[in-house]
Amino acid sequence: MSKQFDVIVIGGGPGGYIAAIRAAQLGFNVACIDEWKNAKGGPALGGTCTNTGCIPSKALLQSSEHYDHAAHHFADHGIEVKGLGLDVAKMLARKDTVVKQNNDGIVYLFKKNKVTFFHGRGSFVAAKDGFYDIQVAASTSSGQAGAAEETLSGKHVVVATGSNARALPGAPFDEEVILSNDGALRIGAVPKKLGLIGSGVIGLEMGSVWRRLGAEVTILEGLPTFLGAVDQQIAKEAHKAFVKQGLKIELGVKVGEIKSGKKGVSVAWTNAKGEAQTLDVDKLIVSIGRTANTIGLAPETVGLKLDERGAIVVDEECKTNLPNVWAVGDVVRGPMLAHKAEEEGVAVAERIAGQHGHVNFNTIPWVIYTNPEIAWVGQTEEQLKAAGRAYKAGTFPFMANGRARALGDTTGMVKMLADAASDEILGVHIVGPFASELIAECVVAMEFRASAEDIARICHAHPSLSEATKEAALAVDKRTLNF
Numbered sequence: 001m002s003k004q005f006d007v008i009v010i011g012g013g014p015g016g017y018i019a020a021i022r023a024a025q026l027g028f029n030v031a032c033i034d035e036w037k038n039a040k041g042g043p044a045l046g047g048t049c050t051n052t053g054c055i056p057s058k059a060l061l062q063s064s065e066h067y068d069h070a071a072h073h074f075a076d077h078g079i080e081v082k083g084l085g086l087d088v089a090k091m092l093a094r095k096d097t098v099v100k101q102n103n104d105g106i107v108y109l110f111k112k113n114k115v116t117f118f119h120g121r122g123s124f125v126a127a128k129d130g131f132y133d134i135q136v137a138a139s140t141s142s143g144q145a146g147a148a149e150e151t152l153s154g155k156h157v158v159v160a161t162g163s164n165a166r167a168l169p170g171a172p173f174d175e176e177v178i179l180s181n182d183g184a185l186r187i188g189a190v191p192k193k194l195g196l197i198g199s200g201v202i203g204l205e206m207g208s209v210w211r212r213l214g215a216e217v218t219i220l221e222g223l224p225t226f227l228g229a230v231d232q233q234i235a236k237e238a239h240k241a242f243v244k245q246g247l248k249i250e251l252g253v254k255v256g257e258i259k260s261g262k263k264g265v266s267v268a269w270t271n272a273k274g275e276a277q278t279l280d281v282d283k284l285i286v287s288i289g290r291t292a293n294t295i296g297l298a299p300e301t302v303g304l305k306l307d308e309r310g311a312i313v314v315d316e317e318c319k320t321n322l323p324n325v326w327a328v329g330d331v332v333r334g335p336m337l338a339h340k341a342e343e344e345g346v347a348v349a350e351r352i353a354g355q356h357g358h359v360n361f362n363t364i365p366w367v368i369y370t371n372p373e374i375a376w377v378g379q380t381e382e383q384l385k386a387a388g389r390a391y392k393a394g395t396f397p398f399m400a401n402g403r404a405r406a407l408g409d410t411t412g413m414v415k416m417l418a419d420a421a422s423d424e425i426l427g428v429h430i431v432g433p434f435a436s437e438l439i440a441e442c443v444v445a446m447e448f449r450a451s452a453e454d455i456a457r458i459c460h461a462h463p464s465l466s467e468a469t470k471e472a473a474l475a476v477d478k479r480t481l482n483f
């Protein structure tokens, strides 16, 4: 007889594991199935985010930033460093330890909240009598799903199977020289020349890591505009900083044939003027976006509807076309962000409990963890113009902020956009130090539908970077105090 659960969650990434915990907190009997394996074949909860995404990339960004500071910026503070060395193996091992701490943390949380964990691949088998049968196939050491281990039966199913890196046609990932985000996070020695296709979030973050460690980095971007989704005043400021640091970014390119061998990769490409070029590199990271993952889920067995891109079709409440089957995170529409997946996971668990879970898509923050960091929430100036909305803009440069000067990091600005009539904050865009932390205040402000004047009248600690946010709010009314 199959084991019965109120809620079965398929996928243990940020969407899935958070949905499982919240459902358990609400009193349900919950199972979570996840197939990710660590190097020893054991479970590694946390999905892409923990294993090959947010966490390891931030660990390497931190390590490489320390190295960059020691090599180039300590001297400004009167600190002399002699014989600076780099142990890439140790850096990678530290990153793996950080990942493991996060994997183990979720195991602990599952125990604490009494979520039953199954390691293996979950697939739909049948729907009968108001329950869904889900087969759990054990993960084998070869990486293939093995023989069926057991079948679970669930009243509700939450699918949170995430996404996979998209490869370029004719250039599959070998993770030796043509790398996805996975291989990009475990390059064993600093490549002399590194190429990246796509100057999106991964391209800029991973390009920054390996540039700081000494690689000559070239990024080939298909679009003519740099960071097209970002407020263009902010994107231009960031572009200037990246180019100054030594990142070569080619916009408006067309990537042609890619030839790879043991020693490296040769990329034929055409520049924005239509001139034929070749890029020869030791390693190539392909970061051109990700696709929803339903491999092994067998959605067809129960008639679960996918769209033309392979994402599970859901409504605004994450309901699929099947009763009591829900889907969250990267496998559905919307931004592919860990915190978006988590918010959806919580909201779905609460809806299953008859509550009114809610996700506000207008206030989901974005952060790119480069140096300078780029963070934003709400609408860009370009979007407001396109919508014909009357707005006021205020900017404040970190150059005029005392804490930024003390940090020795005065690149960038805070930009606030507010409705011309009501003064309600419509968007905040930051490029500069700790933008990732500064944006939180702006998200709160927008959730409470604050006006720019509200922020301008709040006492901010001195000296702090957050004063730049207050000053940007003052700038909306053309009355900055320190600029």
Ligand code: FAD
Binding pocket: 010, 011, 012, 013, 014, 015, 016, 033, 034, 035, 036, 046, 047, 048, 049, 050, 052, 053, 054, 055, 057, 120, 121, 122, 123, 160, 161, 162, 163, 181, 202, 293, 295, 296, 297, 328, 329, 330, 331, 335, 336, 337, 338, 339, 340, 341
């Ligand atoms: P995932 O995290 O992909 O988890 C899905 C899980 O389901 C996986 O463990 C998978 O093995 C498992 N699974 C799939 N199919 C099955 C099955 N049939 N049975 C059992 N298990 C299955 N986002 C941010 O917000 N901030 C960042 O800084 C950030 N950095 C990133 C850096 C990189 C390099 C990458 C690649 C992504 C980054 N992201 C970041 C995006 C973030 O990782 C994803 O948005 C997030 O992981 C999505 O969560 P999820 O739960 O939907 O899916």
Ligand code: NAI
Binding pocket: 168, 197, 198, 199, 200, 201, 202, 203, 205, 220, 221, 222, 223, 253, 255, 286, 287, 288, 289, 290, 335, 336, 337, 366, 367, 368, 369
């Ligand atoms: P992306 O969508 O951010 O960027 C892809 C880039 O590749 C785009 O600029 C696109 O124009 C370009 N591109 C697409 N096809 C191309 C081609 N054939 N030739 C040249 N350029 C091409 O995707 P990326 O960087 O792969 O990251 C995937 C997702 O992972 C992100 O969108 C984000 O949701 C998530 N992520 C989030 C992070 C964060 O929050 N800090 C960090 C890393 C990833």
